[in-house]
Structures are given as structure tokens and as C-alpha cells.
Amino acid sequence: MIINADLHIHSHYSAATSPRMDLPTLAKEAKRKGIQLLGTGDCLHPKWLSGIRELEERNGIFYFKDKEEDKNTNTKFVLTVEVEDARRVHHLLILPSIAKAEELYESFRRYSPDIDSDGRPSLRLSGEEIAEHAKDAEALIGPCHAFTPWTALYAYHNSLCECYGDLVGYVSFVELGLSADSSYADRIEELRGLTFLTNSDAHSPYPIRLAREFNRFHVEDISFEDLKAAIERKRSRKPVLNVGVPPKEGKYNESACIRCYKHYSLSEAIIRKWRCECGGMIKKGVRDRVNELANCDASPPEHRPPYLHLIPLAEIIGLALHKSASSKTVTGIWESLLAEFGTEVNVLVDASIGDLHATNFNLDARVVEAIKAFREGKISVKPGGGGKYGVIEIKPRGSEEGEEIELEEEEGRGQKRQLSLLDY
Numbered sequence: 240m241i242i243n244a245d246l247h248i249h250s251h252y253s254a255a256t257s258p259r260m261d262l263p264t265l266a267k268e269a270k271r272k273g274i275q276l277l278g279t280g281d282c283l284h285p286k287w288l289s290g291i292r293e294l295e296e297r298n299g300i301f302y303f304k305d306k307e308e309d310k311n312t313n314t315k316f317v318l319t320v321e322v323e324d325a326r327r328v329h330h331l332l333i334l335p336s337i338a339k340a341e342e343l344y345e346s347f348r349r350y351s352p353d354i355d356s357d358g359r360p361s362l363r364l365s366g367e368e369i370a371e372h373a374k375d376a377e378a379l380i381g382p383c384h385a386f387t388p389w390t391a392l393y394a395y396h397n398s399l400c401e402c403y404g405d406l407v408g409y410v411s412f413v414e415l416g417l418s419a420d421s422s423y424a425d426r427i428e429e430l431r432g433l434t435f436l437t438n439s440d441a442h443s444p445y446p447i448r449l450a451r452e453f454n455r456f457h458v459e460d461i462s463f464e465d466l467k468a469a470i471e472r473k474r475s476r477k478p479v480l481n482v483g484v485p486p487k488e489g490k491y492n493e494s495a496c497i498r499c500y501k502h503y504s505l506s507e508a509i510i511r512k513w514r515c516e517c518g519g520m521i522k523k524g525v526r527d528r529v530n531e532l533a534n535c536d537a538s539p540p541e542h543r544p545p546y547l548h549l550i551p552l553a554e555i556i557g558l559a560l561h562k563s564a565s566s567k568t569v570t571g572i573w574e575s576l577l578a579e580f581g582t583e584v585n586v587l588v589d590a591s592i593g594d595l596h597a598t599n600f601n602l603d604a605r606v607v608e609a610i611k612a613f614r615e616g617k618i619s620v621k622p623g624g625g626g627k628y629g630v631i632e633i634k635p636r637g638s639e640e641g642e643e644i645e646l647e648e649e650e651g652r653g654q655k656r657q658l659s660l661l662d663y
């Protein structure tokens with residue numbers, strides 16, 4: 240069977256999250272999105288864990304009970320947590336059971352006096368030590384948003400080994416983060432054997448956040464063991480698709496000045512000692528960080544699944560109609576599409592273009608063309624950098640040049656559309 244999974248989110252017990260990051264809201268929103276398996280996030284937090292404990296559990300998967308609905312279509316959860324190590328590198332752990340979560344909580348609390356204060360605990364441990372604890376708890380582990388300029392493995396280390404030491408062989412995946420995709424990571428030899436995860440790291444349950452990146456796996460059954468086998472690509476379980484936003488849209492994609500946003504090539508920035516002509520600091524972009532680390536050609540290894548660049552449906556509708564994603568028009572179309580196709584993933588990934596053209600309501604053909612453009616990779620992005628988001632453009636038919644999209648409302652006339660869905 241094929242499942243869509245978003246394995247990295249945060250509960251309302253993590254800092255800077257929406258108070259609506261609760262289990263019922265997450266279960267409901269994941270279902271509308273088309274996500275069958277959602278990471279719980281924050282599973283070491285005693286209060287969050289006690290809510291999860293209430294759910295029916297089978298083979299390490301927690302079933303959210305929704306009385307009116309068929310149990311099989313209800314959102315399922317798997318225990319996950321993000322932790323920060325002593326060097327500020329973030330790691331994602333995927334756990335097999337409540338008992339192991341309790342065990343890990345007990346062993347970690349010695350290294351984190353305020354472990355109960357945040358759903359994402361900071362631990363006075365190295366990456367290697369955290370991996371050792373994860374191994375003892377039979378949990379999967381890998382670095383989160385590996386290339387972002389802060390709180391990430393390659394921000395502080397030059398290799399996986401430098402971070403995980405002797406435990407490097409136990410790492411089974413790398414979370415790419417919103418500013419990178421497989422074509423970036425496959426240029427680094429040590430990553431080519433690993434599975435790449437694309438997760439949302441959502442801090443709010445809204446459809447423009449939750450599952451803005453997700454993984455599609457082939458499994459036999461929805462269980463912890465099958466998820467583990469899929470990530471490790473064993474027993475014919477495997478990832479079959481990564482879905483994520485175009486990396487160039489990230490606000491630190493290229494190296495650029497954080498004051499005036501002027502972009503620089505890596506060599507130029509080095510010559511200028513990372514100082515802009517305006518005097519501001521040039522922040523190294525994810526693309527240049529990958530350029531520094533790259534040590535092989537980018538042709539993907541055989542096991543690597545395709546990577547589909549998508550943005551949330553409301554953003555695509557907004558882009559197609561030159562309206563804000565939160566406008567009434569866009570929301571109305573979004574609701575109608577969901578009523579007809581069931582989930583956002585069905586609309587964006589699975590419905591045929593013919594079916595999208597033949598909806599029961601009068602759907603603007605520009606919306607279908609925009610969805611098609613994303614599926615076919617016919618979009619162009621003016622890269623972000625220095626803290627400013629990239630600008631996405633849909634290429635008009637028969638043209639190699641990007642169309643300049645202008646907004647009609649909310650964000651003002653004459654302004655180029657700027658997407659603000661990226662945290663990194």
C-alpha cells in the first residue's frame with residue numbers, strides 16, 4: 240500500500256507554535272491534506288505523551304478515533320521528537336513505543352534540567368551520544384533540516400561522521416529541510432546511501448503549513464516496523480516519492496546581504512570577506528554550503544525516488560489567479576476542490592488533469608494549468624537570500640521566460656508575489 244507521511248511537526252508544547260497544535264485538530268487537518276501517517280512531534284513531553292497514550296495503539300501506531308468516520312481513514316500517528324544537541328544541531332527521532340519514549344525521557348532528563356519546559360528539548364549531549372541513546376531505545380535517528388544555516392548538522396559540521404562519530408552507521412535518514420532537495424544532497428557522497436525525508440516541521444495546523452513537505456512510502460502495513468523498513472529500504476518497503484517546496488524559494492537559498500539583500504557568488508563573498516558593499520553581513524546560502532561540501536556528481540543513486548516540487552494548494556490557486564492565498568476567492572475554490580477530490584494531495588499529485596478540467600463547479604482553467612506547471616516542473620523561481628524569500632513564477636506556455644505575477648489585492652498592486660511559507 241501507498242501512504243503519505245509527514246514525520247516532523249511540533250505540538251503546542253513547543254516554543255512558538257499555534258495553540259491549535261492539538262491531536263484532534265492535527266488528525267482532522269492531516270486527513271483533509273491527504274496524510275495518513277503523521278509524526279506526533281514532541282513525544283518526550285510528559286503532557287503531550289499522556290494525550291497520545293489515550294489513543295488506541297497497534298504495532299507502534301496510534302489511531303485517532305473519530306466517531307463518525309471509518310476507522311481506516313482516520314489519521315494515524317507515530318511517535319517522533321526533535322531534540323537539540325550541545326552544538327545546537329537538531330535531530331529527529333522516530334520511536335517504536337510509549338515504553339521506549341518513557342525510557343528515553345528518563346535517560347535524557349539528566350542532561351536537560353528543563354526537559355519539561357519545551358516539546359523540543361535541548362540536551363547537553365553530542366550528536367553521537369544522542370544517537371547512542373536512540374539506538375538503545377530502538378529509535379530511528381537522523382539530522383533535521385540538515386543544510387539550514389542555523390541549528391543544523393552542516394551549519395556546524397563538515398560531515399555526518401564529525402557529528403555522529405562511531406554511531407554514524409546507525410543514522411538511516413537525512414531530513415532535507417525546506418531549502419534543499421535530493422539534487423542538492425546527492426552531490427554529497429556520504430549522503431547518497433541514506434534515505435531522504437521531506438517533512439513540514441509545521442508549527443501550525445493550517446493547510447499552508449502542515450505537510451507542505453511530505454514523504455510517500457510503499458509499505459505492506461501501517462506499523463512502526465514497516466515504516467522503519469521503508470526508511471531503511473528493506474523487505475521491499477521503500478520511499479517512492481519526496482514532495483517539497485522548490486529550494487530556491489528559501490530565504491537563505493543563495494548567499495546574500497542580510498541588510499540590502501544583494502546576492503553574491505561564493506567566490507565573490509569569500510573575496511569580500513562576507514561583507515557587502517553596503518557594509519552589511521553576507522549570509523552564506525544553502526546552495527553555496529552544498530557547493531562547498533559537494534564531492535561527487537549529482538546523478539541520483541538508483542534507490543532515490545523522484546522529487547516533486549510543490550507548494551500548498553491555496554498558494555498555487557493564489558498564484559494562478561493573482562490573488563492572495565488567504566483571499567475569499569481562493570478559499571472558496573480550495574473548499575470546492577476538496578469537496579470534489581477529498582484531499583489536497585489528491586488535487587495536487589494524483590487527480591488526472593482531465594478530471595481537474597471537468598470539475599462539477601466552474602473551475603478557472605488557470606488553476607488547472609498552474610497545477611500542471613508544478614507537476615511538470617515548469618515553474619521558475621527567483622532565488623531567495625539574506626533572509627528574503629524567493630519569488631515563484633509560472634512560465635507562460637511557449638515561453639522560456641518567467642511570467643511576472645502581479646497581485647491584485649491584499650498585498651497591493653504592482654508588487655511581485657512573494658511567498659511566505661518558509662521558515663528557513
Ligand SMILES: [Zn+2]
Nearest residue numbers: 321329383390
Ligand atoms: Zn529544528
Ligand SMILES: [Zn+2]
Nearest residue numbers: 496499515517
Ligand atoms: Zn548590503
